[in-house]
Amino acid sequence: MSIQRFHTGPRMSQAVVHGDTIYLAGQVGEPGSDVTNQTKECLAKVDALLAECGSSKENILSTTIWLADMADFGKMNEIWDAWVPQGHTPARACGEAKLATPDYLVEFMIVAAKP
Structure with missing residues (x-):
């Protein structure tokens, strides 16, 4: 089975596809902005x-969310709940x-299926 890598640098790739599974590197926002x-x-x-x-x-399929401060859990969830398609919510963990x-307040790690 082949492996495809996207936006590959010396340390990591932003996405890796193996078969029908997609693995995303941790995604962060603009440092210094609010959560x-x-x-x-x-x-x-x-x-x-x-x-x-x-x-x-x-x-x-699954999402792991890292917050720098769990006090931001509610604010992050407001955005997540509006973004995630109802009926297609993945398995999820947040810590x-x-x-x-x-300067990073939140990071998302995603595993998805390739239809």
Whole structure:
């Protein structure tokens, strides 16, 4: 089975497709903006990468969300709930973690099916 890599750099690829499964690297928003804007930016990147890989948010299998502060859980969920297609919600986990820089407030990791 072949492996396709998208936007590959020296450290990582933004997306990897193996068979009918798509793995996205952690997606972050513009450093320094608030969690609402960073969440919107993350999900826009997810949409674009999934489209490039031949899929869409309706095919997301699982999502892992990292928040720098769980106090932002509600604000992030407001954006997530408006974005995720009802009836196609994936398995999901959300936790608090130190991200790559204190300016990142949220990061999304996605695994999706390729129809």
